[in-house]
Amino acid sequence: MDIRKVTVIGAGIMGSGIAQVIAAAGINVVIEDAYSEALDKSEKTIVDSLSRLVKSGKISASDSENIRSRVGFSSDLGEAVSDSDIIIEAVPEIPDLKRKIFADVEKVAKPDSVLATNTSNIRISEIAKDLKNPERLVGMHFFNPPVIMKLVEVIKGEHTNDEAFETIYNLVKKIGKTPIKVLKDTAGFVVNRISAPESLFFCMLLQTGVDSPEAVDTFAKSQALPMGPYELMDYVGIDTVVHSLEYYSKTLSGDYGKCTYYGKMIKENKLGLKTGEGFYKWENKKAIIPKTEPSEKVELMDILSLEVNEAVKLIEDGVATPEDI
Structure with missing residues (x-):
């Protein structure tokens, strides 16, 4: 898929960070939120983040201006998603809220757009259950802060088709992140399940x-x-x-x-x-x-043993490969 525009729904810390990362990869992105105050705060968050990157020498002032120019803001859902190739939801971890957002998105999005949820724990199939086309919903779990953290979990729901899954997987690589494939839809996926x-x-x-x-x-x-x-x-x-x-x-x-x-x-x-x-x-x-x-009452092995036990369960259940885990 030729990705020309991405919409991020939710102007919080995660949504703002995800949008900045996508814009930094040369892709136009719009942040949608029903609350204008949230959009104003999101814009300031991105401007401040870019300013810190310039001061630290990680990007130039010109780079910062170009990235900022690729980020738009909207409180109109239809306007924000109607011509988007990929739509990423980044709202709080409330299943009903996520389902409602995708139900609204499905009414106004292009039929061939790929839908992604930044859920950190909720099964993709649970979020997709009211969709008419659940096969185009993929999990795309960034870690906080998205601008810094490299890992992104790409999660396949029970109905997710291969084309949508690979589109998101390739997008993650394009924006400079490290994707791992979560092949079985389970609560917490890999990282949060282990922790x-x-x-x-x-x-x-x-x-x-x-x-x-x-x-x-x-x-x-x-x-x-x-x-x-x-x-x-x-x-x-x-x-x-x-x-x-x-x-x-x-x-x-x-x-x-x-x-x-x-x-x-x-x-x-x-x-x-x-x-x-x-x-x-x-x-x-x-x-x-x-x-x-x-x-002196906690040992490192207390923590490592918990992590290893959960990791083994994930491998046994076929959630992800040992290499990705």
């Missing part, structure tokens, strides 16, 4: 009073990890973590429903970076982590 037990594990550490977030994160960084688990959850959003655990409790195991600590944080509006406070207070997009000694 899912960790989210529960770190919740239970707090829920049972084993140790503090700062002690565990200090330990993680002492093991050469760029972020500890609690800082990472703050960065991603506590609400996102909770939505994921709730979904896993329904689709994978009821054990994921045992975590209540994160839910209390949502009630207190402590969602992390997006609200300025989660496990930590955030200033200038950086977590203020109290200095403390590394935890």
Whole structure:
């Protein structure tokens, strides 16, 4: 497929980042959102991101101007998608919301356009179940922040046809990312499925009073990890973590429903970076982590054993190849 225009639905952090990456690859892109304030914030996010790249010497001022010129903004869904070759949904992890968006998109999109969802956990077939043509919906899971993170999961739903799947796979390569093929539609796909037990594990550490977030994160960084688990959850959003655990409790195991600590944080509006406070207070997009000694109650093998167990399950179930995992 000759891709001349892409539409990204959702002007949040992920949608803005995805649009910037696509524009940087020389493709025209439009960000659609029903809220004009969200579009204004998205534009500022992209301008600020490009400015940082220029200051760091990664792109030139001319490159920045060209990338920005390829990004458009619209609050009119029909106008945004009617002539798009690929339409990427990047809204919160709420199945009903995603289904409604694709139902609306299907009414105004070209019949040969490829639809993609940036869901991080929800089965593609579940999102596609009300579509008249579910075969053209593909999972296209970017990681946060999309401008920096290289990996993209390309997920095949139960009805996804090979042409749509390969179109998205090739697009991922064209925009300079590293795609892996998720061949079986399962909750969490590969990366989040492997890390899912960790989210529960770190919740239970707090829920049972084993140790503090700062002690565990200090330990993680002492093991050469760029972020500890609690800082990472703050960065991603506590609400996102909770939505994921709730979904896993329904689709994978009821054990994921045992975590209540994160839910209390949502009630207190402590969602992390997006609200300025989660496990930590955030200033200038950086977590203020109290200095403390590394935890002696957590070992690296605790985490690795959880990851290896889940990875083996994925290989046994044919979700992805050992090489991709």
